[in-house]
Amino acid sequence: METFELPRPLVNTILSQAQQSPDNEICGLIGGRDGRxxxxxxxxxxxLDQARRFQMDPREQIETMxxxxxxxxxLIAIYHSHPRAPALPSETDLAEASYPEAVYLIISLNIVGVLEMAAFRIKDNQANEIALQLA
Ligand SMILES: [Zn+2]
Incomplete structure (x- = not known):
């Protein structure tokens, strides 16, 4: 299985963003060099339905790029949270994924007190899980 390394400070930042928004999905981009x-x-x-979907504000996404x-x-990865669903791509996530070269990170707040994070590559409506390694 392909592995994806994430620095711990970055993980903590993303997890706290997700925790600060327990009802709505949060999203963002991860940039880096040489695949790191x-x-x-x-x-x-x-x-519109932020409890179950994410759609990056287009203008802000362009500005961020x-x-x-x-x-x-x-662009290395695209992350978003699932307040009430497991850390698996939803059908919408699969259908709307348009960066096959990026890693898709999903943070789940599904189980109270437990934070879950999983990584995937998504291409042609298919998700392949990647092993996450914290560095
Ligand atoms: Zn999702």
Whole structure:
């Protein structure tokens, strides 16, 4: 299985974002160099049904991509949270995933007090899980 390494400080940042939004999905991008995750960039969730979906605010997403380029970073991963669903891609997640080269990270707050995080590659409506390694 492919492995994906995430620095612990980055994991903590993303988890606390998810925890601060227990009812609505949060989302953002992770940029880095040479395939290594370095920074996360939270993006506003602009979906109508934020409890069950995420849709990055388009303008903010473009602005974030530009910021990444200015920092000499490439898009490494896309993260979002599931307040009430397991850390698995939903049908909408599969259908709307449009970056086959990025890792999709899902944080689940499904079980009270337990934070779950899983990583996938999504291509052609198919998700393949990736082993997450905290560094
Ligand atoms: Zn989802």
């Amino acid at each position: 995750a370095e920074h996360c960039y939270p993006v506003d969730n602009a979906a 530009r910021q990444m380029r200015d920092n000499d970073e490439a």
